[in-house]
Amino acid sequence: SAVISQKPSRDICQRGTSLTIQCQVDSQVTMMFWYRQQPGQSLTLIATANQGSEATYESGFVIDKFPISRPNLTFSTLTVSNMSPEDSSIYLCSVFTLGEQYFGPGTRLTVT
């Protein structure tokens, strides 16, 4: 299995600011994903971040708003830029390894 940690676990931010979320995995993985879960909703894939290549964004998500870094096989960051109240969500990091997909505990973001 893979153990995933995220920082911060939660934050309250003012609109117009940016927040960088960190994702650390306890083993080397190639495939890493970032999801968003808005209040009362299901999970929506933001982007796929494979090490050594540019992140691939899903429809409705753009790099300027959600820049992603993937410097090595155990770490990634997602930045939520120029935040608005609509960005209030739980952001989850996920990895696919050894035939299974694992999820981090999530970062609960509230934008005021």
Next chain:
Amino acid sequence: DAKTTQPTSMDCAEGRAANLPCNHSTISGNEYVYWYRQIHSQGPQYIIHGLKNNETNEMASLIITEDRKSSTLILPHATLRDTAVYYCIVRLLLTGTASKLTFGTGTRLQVTL
């Protein structure tokens, strides 16, 4: 990825079997059926997956119909801690890699005393 259809919510008495259905009528021959659950305020947890044959592990059993157009997740003895949203997802699984995991709305299972 094939779409799935699940009931919005279900109730189950503690100690009884919880049977969660899922329709995936457009599934293709090389797509797997996966089940995850999300307990409130936590990240999704993998439960089980299968291709054609029925599967069982320490958490649950997965029954896939012969035509593969539907499946049922069975929690044999539901407990209060099984209260969660259960997601049925079909995805392509290849050696060492997989297609993206697309979540639907899931089934909210409420286990009661």
